[in-house]
Amino acid sequence: MLNIALPKGRLGEKVYAMFAKAGFECPALMENSRKLIFDNEEAGVRYFWVKPSDVAIYVERGAADIGVAGKDILLEYRPDVYELLDLNVGKCRMAVAAPAGFQDDMNRTLRVATKFSRIARDYYTSVGRDIDIIHLNGSIEIAPILGLSDVIVDIVETGTTLRENNLSVIEEIVPISARLIANKSGFKFRTEQIERLTEGLRKEVQEA
Numbered sequence: 001m002l003n004i005a006l007p008k009g010r011l012g013e014k015v016y017a018m019f020a021k022a023g024f025e026c027p028a029l030m031e032n033s034r035k036l037i038f039d040n041e042e043a044g045v046r047y048f049w050v051k052p053s054d055v056a057i058y059v060e061r062g063a064a065d066i067g068v069a070g071k072d073i074l075l076e077y078r079p080d081v082y083e084l085l086d087l088n089v090g091k092c093r094m095a096v097a098a099p100a101g102f103q104d105d106m107n108r109t110l111r112v113a114t115k116f117s118r119i120a121r122d123y124y125t126s127v128g129r130d131i132d133i134i135h136l137n138g139s140i141e142i143a144p145i146l147g148l149s150d151v152i153v154d155i156v157e158t159g160t161t162l163r164e165n166n167l168s169v170i171e172e173i174v175p176i177s178a179r180l181i182a183n184k185s186g187f188k189f190r191t192e193q194i195e196r197l198t199e200g201l202r203k204e205v206q207e208a
């Protein structure tokens with residue numbers, strides 16, 4: 001049985017549709033229920049729904065053989081997994097945003113609010129800027145409005161959240177998309193099945 005961790009929410013259903021097309025169907029998954037684990041013994045797959053930011057933990061520790069995680073999660077937590085394929089969905093970017101008129105005062109430590117502390121720290125280290133990280137878990141856009149931070153580092157997709165909170169992108173850090181990841185030893189035991197799935201998904205990515 002191939003154990004597959006899927007991200008609950010906006011990414012998960014899109015991604016499952018790709019897996020089903022690649023021949024790894026599990027019709028029960030589309031049931032409207034609160035179940036979190038679904039098996040299809042015939043197809044040899046078991047799917048789990050987990051929080052998007054937890055997928056990499058399930059895969060790294062071998063509770064799942066493969067899974068799908070955003071590149072943001074891989075850059076932030078650096079799990080020891082194989083990154084097999086860019087699925088080219090869940091596309092967005094990691095960026096620095098600030099209120100209109102923001103000017104960086106190099107004599108002061110810059111206060112940066114973010115859910116992605118490591119990505120923010122790596123970025124500012126690369127440009128040689130001293131920062132103070134304010135780690136938040138959501139609604140990051142509020143921080144500069146309330147004076148909690150000077151700027152934010154966050155995901156931008158359509159840009160609506162920034163616009164509606166009078167912020168704009170001042171630096172792009174990295175483009176983000178969903179990646180197929182595999183547990184390192186699981187990959188050795190199930191190479192054939194995982195490669196068949198990867199190739200099926202690769203075709204869909206190329207045809208899309």
Ligand SMILES: Nc1ncnc2c1ncn2[C@@H]1O[C@H](COP(=O)(O)OP(=O)(O)OP(=O)(O)O)[C@@H](O)[C@H]1O
Binds near residue numbers: 011052054071158
């Ligand atoms: N507008 C967006 N906001 C957040 N993530 C996005 C967006 N667009 C694409 N993504 C991608 O989708 C993934 C899952 O995002 P989603 O918002 O569903 O989870 P989340 O609520 O951030 O997760 P968690 O609750 O585990 O922190 C992200 O890791 C990112 O790679």
Ligand SMILES: O=P(O)(O)OC[C@H]1O[C@H](OP(=O)(O)OP(=O)(O)O)[C@H](O)[C@@H]1O
Binds near residue numbers: 138
């Ligand atoms: O550019 P947009 O299309 O507006 O999308 C970006 C927004 O979506 C995400 O928030 P999410 O909905 O995950 O909520 P959060 O505040 O809990 O992080 C992200 O953190 C931004 O706030």
